[in-house]
Amino acid sequence: MFRKTFAILITLAFSLGFAVPAASDSTEWTAYQKTLATYSGSQTALSSFQKSQIRATLEKTPDSEKFICTGIRYYDQPMSVNIMVRKRAKEACAYAKQLKPELSTWFQNKPTKARSYAGKVLLTVKSPKGPMDIQDYRSWDQVESPSSVDECKIEDGLDPQLLRQGRGSWYNGQKARGPVGFPFVSSTFFPNEGELKFLMMLVSFEDTKKFVDRPKDYWNPQNEKLADWFDYWSRGKMSLDINTVEPWIDLPYASSKAPIRDEQLAKDVIERLPSTIDVSDYDGLFIQWAPGIKVGTRSKFKLSLNSIDSSVGGRIAPQFDYSQLVWSTSLDFHNNEYQVRRDHLWGSLVHELLHEMNMNLHGPGNGWGTGVGQSYRANQMAGVSYAITAWEQFLLEWMPDSQVHCVTPQDLVEAQSVILTPLEISGGDRKALVIPISNSDVLVIESRRPVGYSESWSDKNKGLLAYTVNPQEAAQMDHIDQDCGNDPTYTKWAYYLFPDQEMQEASGWCGAMGGVFTPAIFNEGETLTHNGVHVELVKSAGNKDYVKITKAEESFTPPAIYLGPKASNGGWWNRCDGGECPLELPNPAENFGWIQDTADRAIPKLNSCDGLYNRGFRNGVAASRAFRDDAGAAVASLVSTQWYAKNRHLDTNLDGVICSCQAPEEPDPSTAGNDSMSKCMTLQADQSFDPPASVSSASDIGRGSSDYPFSHMLSRSSDEIIVTRYPRWGPSCSCCG
Ligand SMILES: [Zn+2]
Numbered sequence: 001m002f003r004k005t006f007a008i009l010i011t012l013a014f015s016l017g018f019a020v021p022a023a024s025d026s027t028e029w030t031a032y033q034k035t036l037a038t039y040s041g042s043q044t045a046l047s048s049f050q051k052s053q054i055r056a057t058l059e060k061t062p063d064s065e066k067f068i069c070t071g072i073r074y075y076d077q078p079m080s081v082n083i084m085v086r087k088r089a090k091e092a093c094a095y096a097k098q099l100k101p102e103l104s105t106w107f108q109n110k111p112t113k114a115r116s117y118a119g120k121v122l123l124t125v126k127s128p129k130g131p132m133d134i135q136d137y138r139s140w141d142q143v144e145s146p147s148s149v150d151e152c153k154i155e156d157g158l159d160p161q162l163l164r165q166g167r168g169s170w171y172n173g174q175k176a177r178g179p180v181g182f183p184f185v186s187s188t189f190f191p192n193e194g195e196l197k198f199l200m201m202l203v204s205f206e207d208t209k210k211f212v213d214r215p216k217d218y219w220n221p222q223n224e225k226l227a228d229w230f231d232y233w234s235r236g237k238m239s240l241d242i243n244t245v246e247p248w249i250d251l252p253y254a255s256s257k258a259p260i261r262d263e264q265l266a267k268d269v270i271e272r273l274p275s276t277i278d279v280s281d282y283d284g285l286f287i288q289w290a291p292g293i294k295v296g297t298r299s300k301f302k303l304s305l306n307s308i309d310s311s312v313g314g315r316i317a318p319q320f321d322y323s324q325l326v327w328s329t330s331l332d333f334h335n336n337e338y339q340v341r342r343d344h345l346w347g348s349l350v351h352e353l354l355h356e357m358n359m360n361l362h363g364p365g366n367g368w369g370t371g372v373g374q375s376y377r378a379n380q381m382a383g384v385s386y387a388i389t390a391w392e393q394f395l396l397e398w399m400p401d402s403q404v405h406c407v408t409p410q411d412l413v414e415a416q417s418v419i420l421t422p423l424e425i426s427g428g429d430r431k432a433l434v435i436p437i438s439n440s441d442v443l444v445i446e447s448r449r450p451v452g453y454s455e456s457w458s459d460k461n462k463g464l465l466a467y468t469v470n471p472q473e474a475a476q477m478d479h480i481d482q483d484c485g486n487d488p489t490y491t492k493w494a495y496y497l498f499p500d501q502e503m504q505e506a507s508g509w510c511g512a513m514g515g516v517f518t519p520a521i522f523n524e525g526e527t528l529t530h531n532g533v534h535v536e537l538v539k540s541a542g543n544k545d546y547v548k549i550t551k552a553e554e555s556f557t558p559p560a561i562y563l564g565p566k567a568s569n570g571g572w573w574n575r576c577d578g579g580e581c582p583l584e585l586p587n588p589a590e591n592f593g594w595i596q597d598t599a600d601r602a603i604p605k606l607n608s609c610d611g612l613y614n615r616g617f618r619n620g621v622a623a624s625r626a627f628r629d630d631a632g633a634a635v636a637s638l639v640s641t642q643w644y645a646k647n648r649h650l651d652t653n654l655d656g657v658i659c660s661c662q663a664p665e666e667p668d669p670s671t672a673g674n675d676s677m678s679k680c681m682t683l684q685a686d687q688s689f690d691p692p693a694s695v696s697s698a699s700d701i702g703r704g705s706s707d708y709p710f711s712h713m714l715s716r717s718s719d720e721i722i723v724t725r726y727p728r729w730g731p732s733c734s735c736c737g
Contacts (some may be wrong), residue, residue, distance in 0.1 A: 074118035156181030157472035181471025187358035208290035256296025287328035362478035363492035383456030390432035424452035484510035487636035573645035589641035609659035620660030627656025
């Protein structure tokens, strides 16, 4: 009996690290432990050194309430040693009590198998765990969401009937964007959970070249990435079952002689599927054409046929009896980027599939390399991401409520904190900080890292991204060429907000169209002050971001932007041939919107605005932000004092802005020259969400449009409904999805 008890004691002593009596109340404690110096011989009184150790221990633990002294005996020493070590423990506690009478003390003795502890006294000092110190992130715990997550499920301002039609559809005179607020409204195209079955195939014509022997060698890696993507981001709620047709499907005619009707071309492919395949088993068919397609009877080879478009008010193509989705690529096989694009096709397929589930995707940062499929060329400078925003994950109900930290402005009577796990890293307690400032200004903060689904990002892109979501806004405008992605001139469901410390303006940043979105990233120590809320990235650790949220101070003004020293003699940009310049330009010079070489010799003198356009300037150049604003030019016009100065001969109305469609040189824009940049390609922006009158036959839209991988263009008209999907008018796509 005795031996058994003894054995249990040893086990306890080691497994609990000298367990101390359990606190009977529910207070949480922090413990501090210290072993006193070795006693000499059988001495039990404290030496002056041991006393100083006890004093130091109490100084280290000013909030201590419990003081436990454990005398330690080596396990095979005689029991008489118990008496000695117990006495030592008693003395130590008595001295502590003498120093701090309010302490609750307790002494005991325990056996050990660790020789180095034999004969010593271990002090265990317990202090009630104080409130988390908001000033010290090291003391932070992941606290409960201060408000119920339901408070952050801001309702969508649009009629669910309209949203159900699917993004891009017209319904009774209104255009549907995808849902932005709650509850999520699935389109009738694809659900947002469950299983989808797809069939992938490669199709050749008599005049095309097969780029791979076995279609599986091409499709299987893509299929795997597609299925993995949905598994990761939906947390297993959505699964794809994808099969590939074993042989190539050979059409018995040249691509230049392909049937002109989409339905006939699709039918020709489906009829040649192996007899073991039953197409009715699948939700969608994906066709990729062999390289070498030639223009002839058809100028486009993209197909986009599906049951929904054909079922609204009657079938589009009654002769086409296949009602599932049929898609084909439209990539130009002669395009240099084709090979790169082809290997990353899965990314743009994810994007298109999400649209079919009714997601907007094109925001925040329309066309930026921050979200899936918006800019999917893997060779793009600064990389791309296949992530879907935290807000859209939340909306789709893919992100569990438990991963959303919901902070209302009322919660900011005291400072709040959250520890966010980056979207690219699986798991984590919190993935999104949501602050519903109003029902049209929902601030969302997510943590991001250049790993996993964003692994091609530059290493600089780690920290937070912040954006404001507006579920009340009816418009969603994307695929507009002048749009730099975050420009409020082109209404979108969400916009990025930049750190207070960032020189570039969030609304005017165009550099992301060239792949540079680093100004949007919050680094450690940076803050965001937005409509009464102040957010700080206190600490950015390897796989966690520590974020503090407080009420913004009323007197807050963003840090002044330093534009550098003044140039001597007013700067070269203020010198003109033949004397005085017509406009005095700022010194120091202003450069906003895009990083450009601003050296005198580096800037070309251009004959027309097309020269700028061909260099990637999207909507003109202003000499300063003040000139830009006074002239009413788009926020996203480039501001460059030097580029303006070199080309000031194009500014015939002397408003300090050149080549902007919003601030044309002549008052009547219809007479403003023939170059591309004087014309605003903002038909979507101008139509105020009335169906354009010219679209009586909706199938006219989309003719001649576009180089993006899958056409969404499918349309029909009837008396009460016009359905069009993603018509585009611009000369090229502002982004790639
Ligand atoms: Zn898209």
